[in-house]
Amino acid sequence: MIPDEDIIQLEAPQLSSPERLYLPQIVDGMRVTLAHLGKSLFKETMTVQYPEEKRDLRVENYRGVHRLNRDEKDRVACVACFMCATACPVHCIHIEGGESPWEDREKYPVKFDLDELRCIYCGMCEEACPVDAIELTHTYDLVGRSREEMILGKEELLAIYDATKAEKPRKNPRITGYPGTGNPSAAGPSLAGGNPS
Amino acid sequence: MFGATEYLVLGSILFALGLVGFLTRRNLIVIFLSTEVMFQGVVINAVAFARHHEHLEGQSFALFLLVIAAVEAGLALGMVVMLYRRKGTLDAEAWSLMRG
Amino acid sequence: MTSAAAYMLYLVFALGGVGLYLLLPKAGVRQTFAGAIIGLLAVVGLILVLATQIIGPGSSAGFFYLFAVVAVLAAARVITHPKPVYSAVYFVLVVVAVTALLVLMNAEFLAVALLIIYAGAILVTYLFVIMLAQQSGSPVYDRRSREPFWAVLAGFVLMAAVAGRAGDLPPSVADASESATATAQSDQPGNTSAIGAIIMTKHIVALEVAGVLLLISMIGALAMVRKELPVETLEPPPKPLGQIGREVQPF
Amino acid sequence: MIEFLTSQLGVSIILTVCVLGALLGAVAYCIYFERKISAWIQDRFGPNRVGPRGLLQPIADGAKFLLKEDVIPGHVDKPLFVLAPASIFLVAFIGFAAIPWGGQLQLGDNLVNIQVANPDIGLLYILGVASMGVYGIVLGGWASNNKYSIYGAIRATASMLSYEIPMGLCILVIVLTMGTLRLEQITVLQTGSWLGFIPQWNIFLHPLAFIILFITALAEANRTPFDMPEAEQELVGGYHTEYSALKFGMFFLGEYAHMITASALMAVLFFGGWHLPWIPWTQADAHQWYAVLAKILVISGKIAGFIFLMMWLRWTLPRFRFDRLLWLAWQRLIPATLGLFVLAVILVYTGNHQSPLWALGGNAVILVIMLASGAMARREVTGRQGNLPRTLPADTRGFVGSPSS
Numbered sequence: 011m012i013p014d015e016d017i018i019q020l021e022a023p024q025l026s027s028p029e030r031l032y033l034p035q036i037v038d039g040m041r042v043t044l045a046h047l048g049k050s051l052f053k054e055t056m057t058v059q060y061p062e063e064k065r066d067l068r069v070e071n072y073r074g075v076h077r078l079n080r081d082e083k084d085r086v087a088c089v090a091c092f093m094c095a096t097a098c099p100v101h102c103i104h105i106e107g108g109e110s111p112w113e114d115r116e117k118y119p120v121k122f123d124l125d126e127l128r129c130i131y132c133g134m135c136e137e138a139c140p141v142d143a144i145e146l147t148h149t150y151d152l153v154g155r156s157r158e159e160m161i162l163g164k165e166e167l168l169a170i171y172d173a174t175k176a177e178k179p180r181k182n183p184r185i186t187g188y189p190g191t192g193n194p195s196a197a198g199p200s201l202a203g204g205n206p207s
Numbered sequence: 208m209f210g211a212t213e214y215l216v217l218g219s220i221l222f223a224l225g226l227v228g229f230l231t232r233r234n235l236i237v238i239f240l241s242t243e244v245m246f247q248g249v250v251i252n253a254v255a256f257a258r259h260h261e262h263l264e265g266q267s268f269a270l271f272l273l274v275i276a277a278v279e280a281g282l283a284l285g286m287v288v289m290l291y292r293r294k295g296t297l298d299a300e301a302w303s304l305m306r307g
Numbered sequence: 308m309t310s311a312a313a314y315m316l317y318l319v320f321a322l323g324g325v326g327l328y329l330l331l332p333k334a335g336v337r338q339t340f341a342g343a344i345i346g347l348l349a350v351v352g353l354i355l356v357l358a359t360q361i362i363g364p365g366s367s368a369g370f371f372y373l374f375a376v377v378a379v380l381a382a383a384r385v386i387t388h389p390k391p392v393y394s395a396v397y398f399v400l401v402v403v404a405v406t407a408l409l410v411l412m413n414a415e416f417l418a419v420a421l422l423i424i425y426a427g428a429i430l431v432t433y434l435f436v437i438m439l440a441q442q443s444g445s446p447v448y449d450r451r452s453r454e455p456f457w458a459v460l461a462g463f464v465l466m467a468a469v470a471g472r473a474g475d476l477p478p479s480v481a482d483a484s485e486s487a488t489a490t491a492q493s494d495q496p497g498n499t500s501a502i503g504a505i506i507m508t509k510h511i512v513a514l515e516v517a518g519v520l521l522l523i524s525m526i527g528a529l530a531m532v533r534k535e536l537p538v539e540t541l542e543p544p545p546k547p548l549g550q551i552g553r554e555v556q557p558f
Numbered sequence: 559m560i561e562f563l564t565s566q567l568g569v570s571i572i573l574t575v576c577v578l579g580a581l582l583g584a585v586a587y588c589i590y591f592e593r594k595i596s597a598w599i600q601d602r603f604g605p606n607r608v609g610p611r612g613l614l615q616p617i618a619d620g621a622k623f624l625l626k627e628d629v630i631p632g633h634v635d636k637p638l639f640v641l642a643p644a645s646i647f648l649v650a651f652i653g654f655a656a657i658p659w660g661g662q663l664q665l666g667d668n669l670v671n672i673q674v675a676n677p678d679i680g681l682l683y684i685l686g687v688a689s690m691g692v693y694g695i696v697l698g699g700w701a702s703n704n705k706y707s708i709y710g711a712i713r714a715t716a717s718m719l720s721y722e723i724p725m726g727l728c729i730l731v732i733v734l735t736m737g738t739l740r741l742e743q744i745t746v747l748q749t750g751s752w753l754g755f756i757p758q759w760n761i762f763l764h765p766l767a768f769i770i771l772f773i774t775a776l777a778e779a780n781r782t783p784f785d786m787p788e789a790e791q792e793l794v795g796g797y798h799t800e801y802s803a804l805k806f807g808m809f810f811l812g813e814y815a816h817m818i819t820a821s822a823l824m825a826v827l828f829f830g831g832w833h834l835p836w837i838p839w840t841q842a843d844a845h846q847w848y849a850v851l852a853k854i855l856v857i858s859g860k861i862a863g864f865i866f867l868m869m870w871l872r873w874t875l876p877r878f879r880f881d882r883l884l885w886l887a888w889q890r891l892i893p894a895t896l897g898l899f900v901l902a903v904i905l906v907y908t909g910n911h912q913s914p915l916w917a918l919g920g921n922a923v924i925l926v927i928m929l930a931s932g933a934m935a936r937r938e939v940t941g942r943q944g945n946l947p948r949t950l951p952a953d954t955r956g957f958v959g960s961p962s963s
Contacts, residue, residue: 217378244386266498271510277428
């Protein structure tokens with residue numbers, strides 16, 4: 011219940027006499043727009059010609075397309091722990107884990123699909139990943155011609171890492187493999203080829 | 208010289224067509240459109256006679272016909288709007304209910 | 308006009324009457340196709356009668372025939388079309404054709420006045436009212452005519468009666484004092500100023516009466532369609548100040 | 559052949575072709591400049607991708623209009639749906655026949671008018687053609703069988719009928735002053751000068767009539783601030799909601815052609831048409847080809863100026879509310895133009911109709927009356943404001959519904 015004393019009767023402000031005649035106000039408005047027109051004609055406008063020139067990112071932690079990182083031996087860093095898929099609020103990550111061919115970890119992702127159309131780019135997967143395998147890059151111009159094309163698989167996500175590692179290097183991994191098997195640099199030799207993905 | 212006769216025939220045809228429409232149609236708007244067709248016939252008639260007699264009386268008469276047509280259209284459309292508001296129909300028969 | 312021409316004209320009118328009767332919206336079977344054929348035959352016959360019997364063979368009057376045929380066909384569609392919007396559009400066609408005929412008769416001012424007043428004002432108002440009184444579907448009073456047979460008979464007898472005498476023109480009463488003729492004078496200021504002169508001098512009283520008539524009809528139309536209900540009663544009366552917020556329920 | 563080409567009829571035919579072609583191009587580039595000017599006013603670039611500075615944009619747009627699928631929805635009234643854009647296009651382009659483009663040209667022995675037709679009733683012809691322009695809108699709106707379209711059509715009908723009255727009265731003021739309906743004659747009558755340097759244009763006789771004519775021209779062409787029939791924010795697209803491809807293009811081109819007609823009419827009636835002041839053509843010069851070319855450029859420049867003014871206004875002003883639109887026509891413009899008409903009648907009767915002092919004095923009197931009545935008019939109370947008490951409570955705080963203590 012709103013008490014009476016809180017109800018305030020407001021009245022629309024009355025127009026003054028010159029305002030009621032429209033004409034002075036119209037002339038004033040036309041002066042403003044003419045000034046803008048002259049400014050655009052004879053001075054630089056601030057428009058960025060987008061496809062040719064791109065503006066620098068204004069924030070460092072801009073969240074764009076995902077990537078799957080590789081470790082030092084070019085293997086996929088993911089250990090298929092499903093943390094990112096669990097943390098994802100829109101369930102856009104689909105992982106199928108398998109037994110790892112390497113000694114320093116137990117699982118690796120056989121399949122890692124990410125629906126870029128469903129993703130809301132909240133960065134929760136990045137936060138949740140225990141091995142910093144999934145990261146969001148600064149790439150914002152992801153386009154495709156079909157919905158299927160926008161579901162990125164493991165190969166595409168790894169390719170994005172290869173393409174973007176120069177501009178955004180991988181953060182220092184906190185853990186790779188299991189604590190008992192030592193740090194990644196001391197990990198044992200991988201299988202032949204090193205990269206079964 | 209292309210005489211006045213064929214214009215008079217044309218005017219009479221338009222007038223009679225308008226008369227038929229006025230008598231047969233039941234939609235009030237079409238009834239008034241039919242009267243306008245009759246006016247067109249009369250205008251042709253007046254101008255044809257003006258040309259036949261080689262003075263402008265007929266043309267000025269046709270101008271006054273236009274005034275009458277405008278008056279008629281204004282009042283007629285007022286009646287249409289009133290009928291539609293009261294009865295929700297454009298049927299001219301709806302007026303017959305007003306008979307005492 | 309010879310009597311032979313008059314009888315041929317009557318025949319053409321009878322044909323046209325049959326066609327129009329078939330074209331008029333009626334209950335039961337649709338006969339519009341047959342009506343259209345017979346009506347077109349009648350128009351062709353009319354052209355032939357006019358061209359051979361009245362104007363004389365060899366006379367070139369193509370524009371007259373073109374616009375006359377357009378006017379007659381469009382007028383027939385005005386009174387036979389079941390949709391009022393189409394009637395109005397066909398009437399625009401009638402007006403345009405009549406405008407062209409007036410130009411052929413050297414009445415340019417009247418032609419343009421007809422176009423501006425009829426097509427520009429009156430017909431637009433008709434369309435406006437048609438749109439305002441929009442009905443869904445096709446109501447029964449647009450699909451049924453009222454006494455089509457007797458109306459067509461009466462109309463075409465009248466047509467024959469008037470048109471049969473159309474050839475018996477009285478002699479022209481043109482006299483030298485009214486030299487402002489309607490005939491084309493390309494170097495002269497045309498008939499606009501002549502018509503203005505005659506209206507503002509000879510017919511000045513009629514002009515004033517016409518103005519008063521327009522004023523009266525405007526007032527009459529306004530009085531007729533004025534809303535009976537005062538606007539204030541359409542809304543609930545305003546509540547007293549202490550009651551304005553009372554309807555709001557707490558969350 | 560040469561005799562035919564140098565006769566008035568031959569020149570008229572050639573001129574028809576040239577004017578139609580030039581108009582179609584001008585209309586297309588009007589759309590380009592509309593976009594450019596709107597961009598500049600809004601601190602943008604505008605179209606700049608197709609060709610240098612985007613100059614080929616109209617061609618790309620035209621190709622797009624032609625190649626798109628021409629959808630006719632299933633619920634429309636097909637014959638009228640097709641007729642409406644055609645009629646608006648036709649009506650928009652036949653009005654130019656009576657515009658005098660460049661005075662008279664000496665061709666051999668003939669002196670021909672650079673004008674398609676010079677009828678006795680030229681001005682009335684343009685008015686009549688312009689009054690047919692509403693049919694395209696009304697029929698398009700009705701045939702679309704769509705709520706928004708029919709609202710647009712109803713608004714268009716009401717506003718066009720209302721604004722034709724002050725437009726006609728403004729034109730009558732000029733007709734009374736000039737004493738002729740021939741547009742060429744009206745132009746010729748304005749070629750003198752006052753005091754040797756002020757061109758004898760009608761704008762210096764009846765500036766108020768020009769302003770009102772400009773306002774009504776905006777309304778007749780459905781331009782902002784009077785574009786109620788289209789009103790994309792409330793009516794989607796108004797009468798052309800259901801149209802696509804070439805039919806929509808015809809509506810679009812028709813609107814711009816309407817603008818050009820209105821601009822040409824204003825240039826002829828109030829700004830001396832092709833008259834270029836301060837350059838005295840001698841009698842021998844005046845009908846040579848270079849003089850005619852200069853005259854055509856002058857009237858084109860005047861038309862372009864009016865079009866720029868219309869575009870500038872469009873990107874400055876917000877749209878009128880519909881009841882205010884009709885209020886402006888019936889309660890402000892029509893009384894003012896009636897006053898101007900009476901003034902013109904008095905000036906003609908007293909023989910002072912060519913004297914700028916008398917005419918300007920009369921205009922000033924009418925302007926003062928208009929402004930005074932406008933300033934003294936009671937504020938109209940609209941909507942529910944009328945139910946509210948006129949005075950505020952004593953302890954007015956800043957917000958409506960501020961939290962209670």
